[in-house]
Amino acid sequence: MPEEDKHCPYCNSKMEYMTESFVREELRITPAKVERIHYYQEKWQCPECRKDGDGIFAESRIPAALIPHSPASPSMTVYVAMEKIGMAVPYYRQEFLMNQLGFTLPRETMANWIIYTAENYFYLIYDRLHEELLKRDLVHADETTCQVLREKGRTAEQTSYMWLYATGNDGLTPIVLYDYQPSRKGSCAQKFLEVFHGMVQCDGYQGYNRLEDVILACCLAHARRKFFEAVPASQT
CATH class of the missing domain: 1.10.10 (Arc Repressor Mutant, subunit A)
Structure with a gap:
């Protein structure tokens, strides 16, 4: 409140603060701002050693660049x-x-x-x-198609695969990893899970049969589809 409005309009006495009440809320946005930061490095030389012809120098430390020369x-x-x-x-x-x-x-x-x-x-x-x-007891695995442009030795029309691996709900921090491979061969999963010896939940793709010393568990979502497909559409 402006200072001039804090006086009583009848007796001109200065009013005392009582309380405040919520009126409304509004949202504001601050546009992105780009800054150019210049780094300068100080260089120092010993004046006494310079008299004797020795070049004793010291340089200040500067933060390392994330990407050199960039x-x-x-x-x-x-x-x-x-x-x-x-x-x-x-x-x-x-x-x-x-x-x-x-x-x-x-x-x-x-x-x-x-x-x-x-x-x-x-x-x-x-x-x-x-x-x-690889230390967990359960890993979910699946693969999906993708295409890569200008990949060495392959054309853009060739089908590649992104293999996905996720940990189970074991109470630990969940981990989800993507592994790009140019094919869907079972050896891709075999190499990625080479030292894993727990349970692998996946679909019915035969490539997972190449995994050694693991327990293959069927994906319940895939199994559920067959039950729905078996029910006539008129009864769903």
Whole structure:
């Protein structure tokens, strides 16, 4: 309340605060902001040693770059990955949106950032999760088709497969891993679960029979379909 309104309109005495009441709620949004951060490294030299012709130098420490010789920061790379993977925004649309924010970021550059961080950072986490998954008692497995463009030695029309492995509801932290393979051979699952000796729940695909020293459990969702297919449509 403005200061001039805090006086009584009848006697001009200053009013005392009593309480407040909720009136309404509104939502506001702050658009994304891009910042250019410049790093400078200080260099120092000993003046006394310089008199004797010795070059004794010291340099200040600077934060390591996420990607060498690149302007990519962790926050920028995460933003691009979240838009591409989490929100399904193609790189070409992100490139357009980046232009709206006032700078140019080619789609090829964004793709290279994701590839580099995956190979140099995320694969380490993936391998560690793989080790933990193999220690569990139950693993769910399935595979689905996908196509890859410009894959070396293969055409874009060839069918590839994404194998999926997930831990069961054992009370521990759930793990879900994707494993790309160019085929649906049972050897793909055999290699991924090579040291696993628990229960594997999957569909009736014969490729899983190549798994050794495991218990194969039928997928109840697949079995349920057959019961519904056996019931005449007029009775459903």
